[in-house]
Amino acid sequence: MTRGRFDGYRIVASCFVIQGAVIGSMFAYGVFFRELEAEFGWSRAMISGASSLSFVIMGVLAIVAGKLNDQVGPRILITVSALFFGIGYASMSVLQAPWQLFLFYGVLAGIGYSTHDVVTLSTIARWFVRRRGAMTGIAKVGTGIGQLLVPAIAAMLITAFGWRIAAFAIGAASLLILVLAAQLMRRDPRAVGQHPDGVEIAMGQASGASWETGMTLAEAAATRQFWILCVVQLAVFFCLLTVMIHIVPHAIDQGVAPAVAATILSSIGAVSIAGRLTIGTLIDRLGGRRSLTICFVVLLSSFALLQVADAAWMLFAFAAIYGFAHGGFFTAMSPTLAEFFGTGSHGVIFGMVLFSGTIGGATGPLLAGRLFDMTGNYETMFMILTGFSVFGLLLTWALGPIKPHVTGPAPESTG
DSSP states (O other), rough: OOEEEEOOHHHHHHHHHHHHHHHHHHGGGGGHHHHHHHHHHHOHHHHHHHHHHHHHHHHHHHHHHHHHHHHHOHHHHHHHHHHHHHHHHGGGOOOOOOOOOOHIIIIHHHHHHTTTTTHHHHHHHHOOOOOOHHHHHHHHHHHHHHHHHHHHHHHHHHHOOOOOHHHHHHHHHHHHHHHHTTTTOOOOOGGTOOOOOGGGHHHHHOOTTTTTTOOOOOHHHTSSHHHHHHHHHHHHHHHHHHHHHHHHHHHHHHOOOOHHHHHHHHHHHHHHHHHHHHHHHHHHOOOOHHHHHHHHHHHHHHHHHHHOOOOOHHHHHHHHHHHHHHHHHHHHHHHHHHHHHHHHHHHHHHHHHHHHHHHHHHHHHHHHHHHHHHSSHHHHHHHHHHHHHHHHHHHTTTTTOOOSSSOOOOOOOOO
16 A cells, blocks of 8 residues: 555655756856956857857757666665766966866766756656646756756856855755755655555556557657757757857846846746746647747747847847746756657657757857957857747747657647
């Protein structure tokens, strides 16, 4: 029998904290750009390169982490990755040379980043069946909270104590928070004598006989839709990571005070919460294709404003529009893949699509830094971002009708 206390909600709370600490610290990196430029004279392309390296390492190791999670469980994995992440981030406080930035942030922090999504979300999937989507959404709201708080905290620490102490403080605090949160994690309810959703009920009864049916990775890769979604994810990450890494230095270039510029980044995190919850609700009614379309339309609207934004209030308006799309995109892809390919091999299919996204997430910020170094502004990059958004929107429309492999939204019409 299931014990009186169900630990699944504690698992979700732990995942919420892990998501917030990791993603908040990741996007706080942009707050350090101008400090590194001022002290060392490093180019934005080089500073962006360390971020790109961390993102590539995160994408590659996320596939490995997903497999290891099945063997050793989330507690050990997140504890180990927290050590890499915290030590790497805190070590930026002693930076003296470019190779150290690439080692501390690019490699060590990149290893630490690798477990935050694949391990936490796959663990939630084991603890919940009927309420899996809702619990996943709650955990992902943690990323929005992290984006809201950590960049603002980083900016205040930099103003009060300098960037070196700020980097050490964020790294040390993240290490402590992640290690403590990891101790609450358990691989699955059966390991502690419990059952998914806290109810002793057969898996098939919980969510229908089709719960774990669907295509294998090889079968999915033989379809046009799989590769379209891989490229869509590449375009999405190309745009989103570029904005999140470069919006703070761009705002400062426009004459915005550094603390206010960091608040723009935090505002994106706050608004993204609404995007995550809204798109998470709409996707159950409209399906993935239409939900992704909404996200791209909102993203394009934000880039239209960004092209002319030269004052703080305009950048905050951009953040309000863009933040909704940002949160929506990070919610939409996983259930969209389930619509097309089922859930039988959802983890590995999702992992491969995310890896495709890391290619865009690595190249976008790097290209933005290079173009800034060449031109002294981001105008060309903003036009490229707009082009990638249009490209992603057209690909989304080209997905064609969805043939569900699990119970979910009705097939969409191509008309």
